[in-house]
Amino acid sequence: MTIHEPFTEEVKTDEIFLSRLMPGEDLFASLKKIAKDHGIGRGIILSAIGSLKNVVFVNVRPHTGIPVKTEDMIEIEEAGPFELLSLEGNFFPSQEDGEPVIHLHAILGTSSGAVTGGHLLKARVFTPAEIILGTLAGSSVYKVKSDVTQRMELLKK
Amino acid sequence: MTIHEPFTEEVKTDEIFLSRLMPGEDLFASLKKIAKDHGIGRGIILSAIGSLKNVVFVNVRPHTGIPVKTEDMIEIEEAGPFELLSLEGNFFPSQEDGEPVIHLHAILGTSSGAVTGGHLLKARVFTPAEIILGTLAGSSVYKVKSDVTQRMELLKK
Amino acid sequence: MTIHEPFTEEVKTDEIFLSRLMPGEDLFASLKKIAKDHGIGRGIILSAIGSLKNVVFVNVRPHTGIPVKTEDMIEIEEAGPFELLSLEGNFFPSQEDGEPVIHLHAILGTSSGAVTGGHLLKARVFTPAEIILGTLAGSSVYKVKSDVTQRMELLKK
Numbered sequence: 294m295t296i297h298e299p300f301t302e303e304v305k306t307d308e309i310f311l312s313r314l315m316p317g318e319d320l321f322a323s324l325k326k327i328a329k330d331h332g333i334g335r336g337i338i339l340s341a342i343g344s345l346k347n348v349v350f351v352n353v354r355p356h357t358g359i360p361v362k363t364e365d366m367i368e369i370e371e372a373g374p375f376e377l378l379s380l381e382g383n384f385f386p387s388q389e390d391g392e393p394v395i396h397l398h399a400i401l402g403t404s405s406g407a408v409t410g411g412h413l414l415k416a417r418v419f420t421p422a423e424i425i426l427g428t429l430a431g432s433s434v435y436k437v438k439s440d441v442t443q444r445m446e447l448l449k450k
Numbered sequence: 451m452t453i454h455e456p457f458t459e460e461v462k463t464d465e466i467f468l469s470r471l472m473p474g475e476d477l478f479a480s481l482k483k484i485a486k487d488h489g490i491g492r493g494i495i496l497s498a499i500g501s502l503k504n505v506v507f508v509n510v511r512p513h514t515g516i517p518v519k520t521e522d523m524i525e526i527e528e529a530g531p532f533e534l535l536s537l538e539g540n541f542f543p544s545q546e547d548g549e550p551v552i553h554l555h556a557i558l559g560t561s562s563g564a565v566t567g568g569h570l571l572k573a574r575v576f577t578p579a580e581i582i583l584g585t586l587a588g589s590s591v592y593k594v595k596s597d598v599t600q601r602m603e604l605l606k607k
Numbered sequence: 608m609t610i611h612e613p614f615t616e617e618v619k620t621d622e623i624f625l626s627r628l629m630p631g632e633d634l635f636a637s638l639k640k641i642a643k644d645h646g647i648g649r650g651i652i653l654s655a656i657g658s659l660k661n662v663v664f665v666n667v668r669p670h671t672g673i674p675v676k677t678e679d680m681i682e683i684e685e686a687g688p689f690e691l692l693s694l695e696g697n698f699f700p701s702q703e704d705g706e707p708v709i710h711l712h713a714i715l716g717t718s719s720g721a722v723t724g725g726h727l728l729k730a731r732v733f734t735p736a737e738i739i740l741g742t743l744a745g746s747s748v749y750k751v752k753s754d755v756t757q758r759m760e761l762l763k764k
Contacts, residue, residue, distance in 0.1 A: 409565060510688050
């Protein structure tokens, strides 16, 4: 199967992990370490709560088309800290080297009550983050770079 | 039991499905097709990440009371595309015809860093959407139109 | 183990509960009652959809450091109602008295399309809320007040 077709596969989330990340930890490095330490090849964020600082995220410009160009992606860097209001995402092994490819979208609260966020590139933990990860057993999916979306997309074997 | 009482029922999410939707797909039609193709009568969005375009969503005016009137619901239509920062929701069979009734709330990122969203009525997939659905086995709940909220509400038999 | 170390523990979410809360219910009191009535010691919000009113939430000021001071936390009170676009969080028993400590972050839609939210302190249900709770069986975690973050933090025994 190519990376350009829809698919549905049945998986299992029998293994669930509750983690606390501590202030200053790099969110992506810590999630990658948890995945490796506990042998979690494929997983999703089932729940996440806490706060983040030093965040970098991207959003796409209005009227952007496919293929998405680099200049269509607007990068925003903020010191924060922010309440972590939502963290959605998953990780799958890279087809190239088997390393976990972590794909996260974060929504962040500000002191005015306004909310910001996007496709997350970098973040550090501010107050402790309580994260529940669900494994996706039975999945045969890898991540591979797409020339169309300029992102890592799911490759189902 | 009527649609006007609180309840709690124990369910199971033993069956989990990982789906990729492709650019241009109608989000609601595709979710409905996945539910039908895989015999998922009742389910929840456990995780969703990707981006959307051509979205229509509603929010309620401040100081709206119950019953909610049509004029209290403000409809917003946006071309996007937007990062899909969060997708919450569920589907249950309509009591009338057994068809899946899909109830979704979406949160969308914009290139300024501002975030928008609401009760989702329409959307198309922009870059591929990675969606994990959990079934709710053991549930005896249907959806039926409420004269009070003007929405499809849970009917527990 | 102290409350100042990262940890990961494996848990199970075998028991899942679907609840409907009705207009006017106190969100925190109702979740606490569900937890007690069904013997759910530890759990997470797997999915939540509906609308809220009379909300009080907090966010932290930019450049706040640790320890977080009371004056760094900005409290916002809003009558609403708002679409409940996302509800993230968990509950664990207090080490002191075993009562459920509920930690919630809410994201709320407004009629302009703007989105607001934060660490939730109070809320009432507006239109019925459909909430799916997952238990965290096998966890040995309690909540205890931290002098560093001024919040209830996870204590793993």
